[in-house]
Amino acid sequence: MIKFLKTKGLRLLAVVLAVVILAAVVSGVRGGNAGFFSNAAATVTRPLRQAATAVAGWLEDVYGYLYRYNQLQAENEALQAQVAELQSQLREAEEAVEENSRLRALLDFEERHSDFVLESTRIVDWTASNWTRSFTISKGEDADIALGDCVITEAGVLVGQVTELGSNWATVRTVIDVDANVGALVGEAGNAAMLVGDFTLMQSGQAKLTYLTEGTQLLEGDSVLTSGKGGVFPQGLLVGTIAEVHTEAGGQTPYGVVEPACDLDNLSQVFVIKDFNVVE
Amino acid sequence: MIYDLINWGKLRKALLYGALLLAALGVHSLVLSHIPVLGVRAAFVPALVVFMAMYEGPVWGCMYGLLAGLLYDGVTGCAVLHTCVLPLLGFAGGFLSQFFLNRRTFACVCVAFAGLLLCSLVEGGRLLLRGDGPWSILWTVLLQSVWGMLPAMAFYFPLRALGRKKPEEL
Numbered sequence: 001m002i003k004f005l006k007t008k009g010l011r012l013l014a015v016v017l018a019v020v021i022l023a024a025v026v027s028g029v030r031g032g033n034a035g036f037f038s039n040a041a042a043t044v045t046r047p048l049r050q051a052a053t054a055v056a057g058w059l060e061d062v063y064g065y066l067y068r069y070n071q072l073q074a075e076n077e078a079l080q081a082q083v084a085e086l087q088s089q090l091r092e093a094e095e096a097v098e099e100n101s102r103l104r105a106l107l108d109f110e111e112r113h114s115d116f117v118l119e120s121t122r123i124v125d126w127t128a129s130n131w132t133r134s135f136t137i138s139k140g141e142d143a144d145i146a147l148g149d150c151v152i153t154e155a156g157v158l159v160g161q162v163t164e165l166g167s168n169w170a171t172v173r174t175v176i177d178v179d180a181n182v183g184a185l186v187g188e189a190g191n192a193a194m195l196v197g198d199f200t201l202m203q204s205g206q207a208k209l210t211y212l213t214e215g216t217q218l219l220e221g222d223s224v225l226t227s228g229k230g231g232v233f234p235q236g237l238l239v240g241t242i243a244e245v246h247t248e249a250g251g252q253t254p255y256g257v258v259e260p261a262c263d264l265d266n267l268s269q270v271f272v273i274k275d276f277n278v279v280e
Numbered sequence: 281m282i283y284d285l286i287n288w289g290k291l292r293k294a295l296l297y298g299a300l301l302l303a304a305l306g307v308h309s310l311v312l313s314h315i316p317v318l319g320v321r322a323a324f325v326p327a328l329v330v331f332m333a334m335y336e337g338p339v340w341g342c343m344y345g346l347l348a349g350l351l352y353d354g355v356t357g358c359a360v361l362h363t364c365v366l367p368l369l370g371f372a373g374g375f376l377s378q379f380f381l382n383r384r385t386f387a388c389v390c391v392a393f394a395g396l397l398l399c400s401l402v403e404g405g406r407l408l409l410r411g412d413g414p415w416s417i418l419w420t421v422l423l424q425s426v427w428g429m430l431p432a433m434a435f436y437f438p439l440r441a442l443g444r445k446k447p448e449e450l
Contacts, residue, residue, distance in 0.1 A: 128355050
């Protein structure tokens with residue numbers, strides 16, 4: 001090898017230099033287009049460069065992940081808090097929409113009954129007993145609510161009556177409670193009757209229409225309205241409809257099973273009628 | 281001097297019984313009253329009065345029943361029914377354990393169940409006398425008592441542990 005370089009090394013160096021100079025000249029003449037050598041070199045080194053780029057990218061990602069982890073965590077927590085706040089706002093908005101529709105219905109009702117003085121209130125809790133069906137509302141004596149006041153829904157459907165009173169709470173006995181007693185009018189003819197609570201019916205969310213005036217014909221689907229007699233309840237409030245007609249144990253006296261017009265289980269807001277014009 | 285007048289052990293014991301009663305009322309009004317099983321909610325507070333009375337005797341049982349009755353009436357919306365019934369239950373439970381019964385778990389469970397049945401029957405008695413459907417009332421009495429025994433047992437063991445401790449150990 002040494003001998004070869006000593007004898008032909010000068011000639012080999014001259015050839016190599018000549019090729020390099022030629023390549024440089026050709027490259028300059030072609031004005032930026034890759035020449036044969038550059039092309040060949042690029043083709044050979046491309047996979048290596050790609051691998052190197054991929055490794056570098058991966059290392060950069062790892063570095064970025066480690067470097068930005070805390071930042072991303074903080075950002076994630078902030079976004080989670082934001083989502084929770086937005087969800088809370090959405091719930092509030094949904095509640096406001098529901099309340100709005102209730103108040104709109106109440107407005108229609110108030111226009112028809114301008115003599116009613118109403119107090120809006122919310123149901124706080126239902127009584128924890130199997131023997132009664134009553135609930136507590138969030139307003140009481142301080143809001144001028146009195147014992148015996150009538151409680152309705154936004155649509156003017158009778159819910160019950162105030163039976164116990166505190167300064168900022170009141171207990172409302174519903175129309176299906178065992179102790180409920182409401183003077184009623186039934187059917188198109190408006191025959192007088194009494195709506196009374198019955199334990200068995202209370203468990204299925206219903207009440208009993210009894211003490212019917214003679215000749216009253218009860219039909220399923222008939223509306224039951226308040227009679228207004230006695231001045232406790234305003235006249236003409238919807239209580240419910242006749243769901244079934246039965247006869248008492250003796251088999252002579254008929255009575256109706258009344259399905260309340262309001263869904264007691266899903267009530268959240270009710271209205272207390274504090275004053276109204278009594279129709280004699 | 282005044283410090284010596286008070287039996288701190290007994291006071292601590294009474295406070296612990298009071299705390300258990302408040303916890304039971306909380307469970308009743310916040311949890312169980314919202315979970316009707318077959319349309320009937322569990323009622324178990326009278327059983328606690330019986331358990332306590334079985335370990336502490338008729339006097340403590342009567343006083344505990346009075347306190348429990350006052351609070352329980354507030355929760356259930358009754359006027360004075362439990363204020364009258366629970367002291368009697370407490371007295372009866374204490375009296376039975378003092379003279380006739382062993383203070384064993386089985387005896388306590390039996391007396392407590394009888395107490396629950398009696399209390400439920402008094403609650404529904406007015407409706408029975410009025411003539412409302414007797415079978416649905418008796419069914420409610422039975423279910424209310426049976427469901428009530430389950431949470432009552434959860435409170436039985438802490439009450440028993442407390443009842444077996446002497447005031448000076450507390």
